Amino acid sequence: MVIRVAAGIIMRDEQVFIALRSQDKHQGGCWEFPGGKVELDEEPRAALVRELEEECGIQVNVSSPFQLIRHDYSDKSVELHFFKVTDFDGEPHGKEGQEVAWVSLKDLTSYTFPEANVPIVKALLAA
Numbered sequence: 001m002v003i004r005v006a007a008g009i010i011m012r013d014e015q016v017f018i019a020l021r022s023q024d025k026h027q028g029g030c031w032e033f034p035g036g037k038v039e040l041d042e043e044p045r046a047a048l049v050r051e052l053e054e055e056c057g058i059q060v061n062v063s064s065p066f067q068l069i070r071h072d073y074s075d076k077s078v079e080l081h082f083f084k085v086t087d088f089d090g091e092p093h094g095k096e097g098q099e100v101a102w103v104s105l106k107d108l109t110s111y112t113f114p115e116a117n118v119p120i121v122k123a124l125l126a127a
């Protein structure tokens with residue numbers, strides 16, 4: 001079974017907002033682009049809007065599909081719908097108590113992301 005996920009690359013002034021996955025979660029201890037599982041009968045973009053409100057407390061105004069990545073981890077397979085989020089209301093924060101950071105694109109390589117994110121980080125660096 002493939003788990004569908006929507007994740008947001010929240011951009012402001014050449015910086016991107018990332019969050020640390022808690023140790024007890026799948027890929028715990030890795031940094032992530034905030035997001036979560038797409039529910040049954042839910043559009044990925046709607047899941048993005050819902051998750052970014054739940055996890056970061058922002059209201060997404062403008063988002064654009066960035067990349068779709070299918071990745072098989074040893075324990076599960078994911079289909080990651082990445083969106084760039086370029087306009088939002090509210091100040092992103094770790095609404096669920098997670099550690100967060102605003103990072104310059106060039107500094108993204110200093111952070112450990114899940115394996116599936118490697119092409120995303122590369123693409124952001126190349127942009």
Ligand SMILES: Nc1nc2c([nH]c(=O)n2[C@H]2C[C@H](O)[C@@H](COP(=O)(O)OP(=O)(O)OP(=O)(O)O)O2)c(=O)[nH]1
Binds near residue numbers: 005031032034037
């Ligand atoms: N949010 C997010 N998930 C990612 C990224 N890269 C990556 O491999 N994943 C994987 C880890 C998880 O297996 C899955 C996302 O699930 P999640 O734990 O965020 O789901 P959720 O927010 O609905 O959380 P939960 O209620 O199930 O705990 O996608 C990423 O950049 N962002």
Ligand SMILES: [Mg+2]
Binds near residue numbers: 035055
């Ligand atoms: Mg999540």
